[in-house]
Structures are given as structure tokens and as C-alpha cells.
Amino acid sequence: YIILGPWNHGQWGRSKGDSLGKISFEKNTGVDFREMQKNWFEYWLKGIGNGKFDEATCFQTGSNIWKTYTTWPAKEAVIKNLYAAKNNSCSFLKPTGSPGSVSYVSDPSHPVPYRTQPIEATYGTGSRWRTWHVEDQRFVSTRTDVVSFTSDSLTEDLIVTGKISAHIFASTTGTDADWIVKLIDVYPNLDQTNLLMSQYQLPVAMEVFRGRFRKSFEKPEALIPNKPEEFIIDLHQINHAFKKGHKLMIQIQSTWFPVIDRNPQKFIPNIFEAKDSDFTKATHTIYFSGKYATHIELPVMSK
Template sequence: MRRPASALFALLVTTAILHAQQPKTDARFERTEAMIPMRDGKKLFTTVHAPKDPKGPVAIVLLRTPYGIDGRTERLFRDYFKEMIDDGYAFVLQDIRGRFKSEGTFVMTRPARDPKDPKAVDEASDTSDTIDWLLKEVKNNNGRVGMLGISYPGWLAAVAMLDPHPALKAVSPQASPVDMFLGDDFHHNGAFRLSYGFEYVAMMETDKSNFSFKFDKHDTYEWYLKLGALSNVNRLHFKNTLPTWNDFVAHPNYDTFWKTQSLEPRLTKVTVPTLNVAGWYDQEDFRGPLKIYELLEKHDTKNQNFLVVGPWNHGGWGGGKADKLGRIPFDSATGERFRKEIQAPFFAHYLKDVGRDAPPEARMFQTGANKWETYDSWPPKGVVSRKLHFHPKGKLSFDPPAEGAPEADEYVSDPANPVPYRPRPVRPTYPGPEWPEWMVQDQRFTHGRPDVLSYETEPLTEDVVVAGSMKVKLFGSTSGTDCDWIVRLIDVYPDDYTKPADLAGSQLLIAGEPVRARFRKSLEKPEPVKPGAVEEYTIDLNWGHHRFRKGHKIMVQVSSTWFPVIDRNPQKFVPNIFEAVDGDFQKATQRVYHTPKFASHIALDVLKAK
């Protein structure tokens, strides 16, 4: 989760640098340190940055983080908070419980406390106790507090919003996870995010401060392949000492452990004005902010729940211009615009009574067209579901499959030679330079592999504008008793593309997700697949807002591995993949069907092009 890849947090894991830096204070602010007591007696390290020359009572803006606040102030004021400084706030930063200089024990995404126990703690209670202290100790405050943050700090803001202090008047959970089994950092639809989960846990729990796992190979694809089965992780490396990894092993299915952490059942009312923020190319927490918005929207009777999605990777709006990502240009400084025209006015409106109008319901960047759109609802009114069907010989068409055509395509999936999720060498997630940009890397590196099926349209004769749901219905069979299906939606640029020319013929990933066959009927109670049986799988690619341009082609790729971002399925049913051994892994023949009865397709919410 949680480590944004933006300029704001680019040095999260370089702990030595953070601690070598002396705390710097912006000349406009008076910096004070405090150890704020919590209800159970533990104290949390906090810095308060109050304006030296306030123009009246100031509101308080709070950011809580597990990543360490020493050395962070200068960058926050230069980037993330820059457009808010002149509005008059006292900015407060805090190390959460058990991290860096704060006391107590760190618990990854700590579950909600027992409300019957007055001394029980969770992140909401720690936030509430902090706000109590701030209202008493921060001079000349106006009694209002706002909270924001990206990734884990965004999750902390969301948790505080669910059980808010009365003075909490505006919250912006940005790139917040919502459920760690269904679709955020550690699992997607129950499939384990291996390289991310392994490296993040090593970073967060090997020491109280950030630590990067030291690989002995330049290509971590090769390292993870040599590692073998997940049962080798504790035996060779973690030695049963890291709590979160042990939780992965003990809870391979969607049981009470994961459900207790999930925010989804708790999103039953809008408690304070909420600005949800996401990035279309978020490589860590894309589903979370969208799901928070979607669930809150069902209860938004006062028009206080808002959504912004830009063309960003994880936290890419937090600093810098964000006018491009990798080779993909956005034609404007989208990050600066967000901070100046959306984030700053949101907090000024609800904390300072500046500006008469509430924000628009949804401000969505349309990738492919490189423009912002504003909608009164999301998904917008007027969308129509259109199905692109799989056909023999790699064809993809809005026409349904015909009788009598070949019924399926097949390939052999070999766990010993998995499909990489980005071009090799796959350098470490932290602090590897490719991780922040892999979702916009050219997908041609897998096109043509014998274990990857590609279906693509003819060049489009008109623009196709996706605005909302993107769901795949895949009818497939396997010769094994378990398998994964990985589906990717891709925009194929024409060979004569010139803006810029280096994108000619490239394949841009729009969305990609895995499903694990063992969970096809139940996430709680997995069961094996009958070899050769045709099963229906739904792969939710979440929301999108992309314009496939005239002359481009739409492609869908299907494979059964995506390594090492997703762990390898043994392709033989075992009770717990985390306890599988090397001998459990086997080749399997996979078949994808495209008949009138078993019509594999992708359904897209499409707007009329304008």
C-alpha cells in the first residue's frame, strides 16, 4: 500500500537520508514538537507548524503517517501543501503508533477498536485524541480540523472519517486502500501481490523505520523465480518474525481477519465532506478510493461526497507538474492544477468558509484525449454498455460470435516460465525506478508469447469513449485443478502515430486484473476446478475514462501468469498456496472459449463521442 511514488514521497525508504537531515522550518511558520498522550498512555510524536503572522483564526490541517515525519516538512510545503499555505492553516504532522518516534506497537491497517472498552485504541481514537490536544494547544485556532493524506496516510484519513471527532470538518482520503483482499495492495480478487507484499512487509516490519530488502540479483523476476514456492519465504528469509507475512500465510482466504480490516461494511454514511482522489495509473491503490466514493455515494443526502481521478500513478498528484508519466504526455500540469484548483479550494470552503459553492460531483481526466471532464454523477448519465467479443484468430469485435467457428483458443501455462508484468530486468519495487511507471510501459514485450492470447479490433472508424465500468466475462477451462486468469485492456497506437512519434505502434495498458479459479464461487471457501470443465469468470477492471481514438485498435490480452507482481498459481489445487511446496507446481493447458453459448467478451460503459 502505501508508499506513494510521487515526488512528494520519493524518499520514503531512504531512511538514512531522512534521519541525517535536520528538521527544517519554513520561515513563515513556527515549528514545535510534542509527544501527544493517547487514552492508553502511549505518546505519539507530532510536529505543529503554526503561521507566524496569521490573518485571523486558523484552521488545522492534519497528516498522520507511518513513514516518518522528520525531514518531510520542507517537501510538503514545497509541493503538497504549497497552494494551501496562503489560506492560513496550522499544519500538523504525526508519526502513527509504533513508527519512528512514536510509542506503542505498530499494527498494519489496525482493525477498529472495541467501542465498549474506553481504553481500547485504533487509528480513529488516536486521531480523535490528537485533535482534542490540538484544539487546546494550538493558539488562535478556529475549532475546525481537516485531514488528508496519500496511500497509508489516506487510509488513516478515511478511518478517522468513519468515526470522526466533532471538530473534523473536511477529509480527503487519497489513494486509500479499502480492502486488502479484494483489490488493494496485498491481493487483487484474492490473488496475492507477491513482489509488492513481500517488499512492503520487509520495509515496514523488519525495523521500526523503513528498510529495503536487499536482493542478490539485479533482476527480481529471476530472484522470485529462484525463491520458488511461497512456503520458502519464512524458511529462507523472514523466519516467522514478520507479523503481516505470517498473517498472509494464516489467512489465505477471505475470512474474518480480512473482513474485520475492510472499510467497506463501515461506509454507511457520509460523516464529513469528503474529497476522494485516485489516479488512473495507480500501481498500488486504485480500487480503494473508487470504492469509498461508490459506497458513500449511496448515502450522500447532503452532496458532500466528491471524486477526482487524474492521469496519475500512486500519489502522482502530490508534487511536481505531473504533465506526463513515462513516455505518456498529458498536455498540461495536472498535478499543479489539482492542488491549486481542487484540493486547496475544497479545504478553504469547508474549513475557512471561503467560496460559496461545493465542488463538482466528479472531475475526471479523460486519458487518450488528455482533458478534464466534469460530471454531475459517476458513472455519468447516458453511458451505454457495449460488448467487444472474442473471436477466432485473435479478432475482437462488437459483433457476437457466429455458429460453426472454432470454439476456443488454447495455450500452455508453465509456472517455471511465467509472463513478466513489466519488461525485464524487473528491478526492486522499493526503490526501483520502474515501479512508479510500469502501468504505462509499452505492453509489446508480452505480445506474441505462446502463453499470451491477444484479441484486437480492426482500426477504429470512430472514437470510443469509455466512462465507467469495464468488466470481462471469460469462459475458460484448464487441464489442472486451479489456475489464474489475467486480463489486460490495451490501447494500440497506429504505426504512423506522431504525437509523439516514439509511441507509434505502442500498446498502452488501460487496465489489468487477475482472478483465481479457486475463488470462482466463493472467496471464503475455495474449491478445485474440474479439469476440462468450462467455467464462467468475471474479471472486474474497475472504472475507466479513456478515449480510444479513431485509427487506434482496442486489444484484450489473456494469460495465466503476471509475475512477480502476482504470485504463481501451482495450477494444482492445494488448500493454502502459501504452504505449497515446489513440487506442487505443474504445467496446464488453458482454453478460452468464444462461441454463442460461451461468448467471452469485455463489456464497456461507453459515452457518445463528442
């Protein structure tokens, strides 16, 4: 059995779990979890209750409801590909026509921060580290080393339930590179009663992949400069409702400091032995075309 909730580390056991940062869950998910846990232990340890438990109980963010499933990931989900496209757009239609691409310069000496600055000490006064996973991503929107692809507004709710993965077709002028991919729920303009969430960019999945490990984690290999390759990135599992009127966004960057260490962008067999002079700028290119179709696989639930 599995229970999945919308918490940061340990939040299920120490708080009501009614929110995370600016994101409201509209119910006390931590209290709910502890009640489910209590019922489970009472049956298995004391024989209290009928012992009927759902295989998977998962909180669905966006719609803010608990959902139950007979398997996890949910077998009812159907994979749909969300494709990056020209003009910084994305859609469920595979790109056709002439090849497209977008490039950006990644500079390890000026990495993209993982949240807004100043970044406080983890356990210091005013620390925000517990909520950075849901921080509004608009703080990177003006950076030239971050690229975003945004869909049209949804005409109906889109429920994504299960494992998602990114297929990034990219090249670099260097010999190593990191690819950080985010799947973001872009909120619409809202009324005067909820300006706080107007156009909020909520990350619902994020992960990094170091290019040198594209073939093997045991035997890393240098990238070949300017050669397009596919990088498959596990974005883990989510249960999220993108609501009608919202937009989907694919966001890609190559630094995420200090969540991950800086990549020199020059292949060094042991990256911990990299010298200051090894850290160099590199131009990275993301491709979107029929042959090199950068996309994210989304497990979509039918109505």
C-alpha cells in the first residue's frame, strides 16, 4: 500500500498540512494522513477494522482532493507527449516542417539560483528552504540562460497521474553539460480577490541530468561538441490537475545552484578535481523538429 501527499520533508507528521508556501491544499492533508496511518496500524497490529485498504491513496494537487487507485502508477493513464515548439510554445502536436532550435549561453560563474535571492542559511532565521519546491518560477524569466515553452490556455482540466519523463534533444559547444527540466503549471490572470496567484508559475516536477551519464552511470563519456543527442530525464511521479484556463510550461536550464554542483562544461574524468580554469562558458542548443522532437511524456487520465 502507498499514500502520496503534497508535503515537504516530514510535514506529514508535524503540521496540519493545509498548505505549502503560497499553495493552499484546502484541507488538512497531514491530519488526513495520520488518520489513515492510524487505521492501518490498528488493523494490522490490533485487528481493529475490516482491513480493506486501497492499493494507492494519492492527494491530487490542483483539484485538492484525495484519490484512490487499484495500482500505482494508475493503469488508466494514457501517455501523451507535450512537445516543445517554435516561438517558445509547446503543445500536444508533434512539430512538423523545417527544423527548429533555440540556444542559450550557460556560464558556470553566473549560475541560475534554485530560488530567489538572498538565499538564507538552511536553518537560519527566515529560511525558505522548506518551500522552494513550490516557489514562483517567474524569478528566472528574465535570464538569458533559461528557455521556456508555454502552451495555450487549457480549454478543460488536464489530469496528469503517474510517472513522467523528459526527452531532451540537445547539443553543446562544450564536452559536458547539465540539463535541468521543469514542468510548470502557469496560473491565469485572476480576479482582485486572488492577486497573489495571478500568473504564478508553479513547478510540479523538476529534475537534473548530467550529460556525461547519458549512456552509463558507471562509465561516463564526454559529449561530442555540436552533436545533437537525446537525454532522457526521469521527472518522477505526480498527481496534478492542470485546471481549465491554466497553461503548461516546459522550462530548461543548465545550472541550478546550489541544489547541484556546477558543471565545468568541460569533461573532467573526476569532476571534483576540476580546476577554476576548467569552468568555461558553453552554448547549449535545444532542438524541436520531427527528428529531434524535445518533449515530456505525460500520463493523462481520461474524464
